[in-house]
């Protein structure tokens with residue numbers, strides 16, 4: 513016995529729910545299967561809880577700096593982790609609940625709880641129940657990578673999910689991995705009052721960024737009292753007192769870091785190993801589903817969206833995958849993955865807003881480029897806010913005069929970078945920005961000045 517649908521969506525992450533509703537509104541009978549929490553990583557263990565906690569950490573930091581602003585706080589500033597977590601839990605639960613109401617309230621949608629596994633290219637099994645459909649969409653996302661590092665089975669180690677359940681503040685949090693997850697959690701817990709050491713295998717933080725960006729972030733976080741161990745090439749763990757000792761085998765410094773807690777933040781792996789994909793869907797060597805530019809897999813009528821296809825590891829890329837698939841299937845609009853520009857932010861304080869090429873990539877491209885750079889200390893609004901760390905950098909094609917990329921590390925950098933991103937989508941010339949009249953006093957108001965002083969990239 514099986515139940516037939518027009519479409520099956522596996523995973524209620526950042527693409528699945530929107531696609532489900534869109535297909536149902538087009539008249540299809542759609543089954544959406546989720547094995548854990550509606551909203552997937554972003555809502556439950558990713559963006560939403562972390563940015564809610566980053567907001568608490570920012571409040572703590574501003575309270576600690578209050579005297580610099582002439583604000584007097586009577587007693588010592590403290591952080592109540594239980595209340596930080598309760599605030600985070602409310603934001604997460606509200607979001608999950610509103611998603612549930614939306615899906616339950618949409619005619620044509622059947623929401624199923626359970627783990628989905630393929631039986632054949634058109635049949636999926638959930639807890640013994642078999643579903644069939646002509647069209648199947650994978651939105652299964654990913655989870656923290658926890659490799660079998662020496663000693664890891666002898667200790668208790670946190671991931672981005674379990675750290676969100678802590679009820680006491682770590683005395684000394686050792687973070688393994690100096691990229692998005694490690695830096696966001698590292699700065700947050702430092703501001704809550706933990707001692708924090710970040711261990712990174714590479715020679716610098718956020719290695720995808722330009723060296724000046726990596727260095728500036730290291731300097732900013734070091735000034736907040738975070739310790740770093742770079743070049744930690746040979747990692748191992750062992751129990752130590754009530755905590756963990758992490759052997760780092762660096763070329764210099766102490767060979768071991770002992771902490772009360774360890775957070776592993778060394779990347780993600782796709783949830784494709786337990787889907788029964790031997791039904792024929794091709795994976796790459798890291799387990800990501802292979803897709804074409806319109807997100808079709810190697811099996812006709814199976815699509816893969818979001819992090820599991822290896823074409824983006826962000827909420828906005830997963831959501832754009834939904835837009836691409838819906839446009840192709842329902843609107844006869846051939847949208848493609850390669851239509852989008854890479855963009856993301858690192859939500860440290862100050863944040864890093866990024867779009868398009870780095871300076872290094874522009875140099876490697878061999879094209880004729882222009883570069884502009886300005887320190888945040890020159891930006892009036894940053895001075896007024898007392899947040900002058902960082903700099904802005906733009907890269908422009910010298911021939912077309914269109915933007916190739918930008919790195920905005922500084923106050924509101926995550927927002928300011930959209931001024932450049934919008935112009936990239938408009939295929940507009942840098943001169944459009946140079947001639948614009950921005951609002952004073954904002955950080956964005958310095959973009960025309962920055963872009964009016966471009967130099968050849970050597």
Ligand SMILES: Cc1cc2nc3c(=O)[nH]c(=O)nc-3n(C[C@H](O)[C@H](O)[C@H](O)COP(=O)(O)OP(=O)(O)OC[C@H]3O[C@@H](n4cnc5c(N)ncnc54)[C@H](O)[C@@H]3O)c2cc1C
Pocket residue numbers: 522523524525526527528545546547548549550551552553554555557558559560562563626627628629651652653654672693783786787817818819820824825826827828830859
């Ligand atoms: C700590 C952290 C912070 C982040 N911060 C940001 C940020 O600020 N901005 C940003 O853009 N991105 C951020 N990300 C990345 C972002 O969360 C992910 O890229 C995004 O959630 C991926 O969405 P997705 O739809 O591909 O998958 P997911 O959101 O992971 O959803 C997949 C869903 O599929 C379900 N599932 C898996 N297998 C099955 C199965 N066999 N049967 C049924 N259900 C299944 C899972 O339970 C899950 O609910 C962050 C990630 C982390 C870990």
Ligand SMILES: NC(=O)c1ccc[n+]([C@@H]2O[C@H](COP(=O)([O-])OP(=O)(O)OC[C@H]3O[C@@H](n4cnc5c(N)ncnc54)[C@H](O)[C@@H]3O)[C@@H](O)[C@H]2O)c1
Pocket residue numbers: 688689690691692693694696711712713714717718719744747777778779780824825826856857858859
């Ligand atoms: N702000 C955001 O948008 C945001 C925030 C958090 C996470 N994310 C998403 O989550 C994904 C995963 O983030 P991440 O930070 O876990 O992974 P990552 O792949 O970005 O970085 C992993 C880091 O760990 C280091 N590393 C790997 N093995 C190591 C080892 N044995 N010892 C020490 N260091 C080691 C790597 O050199 C690298 O710097 C990102 O790709 C991103 O898409 C996004």
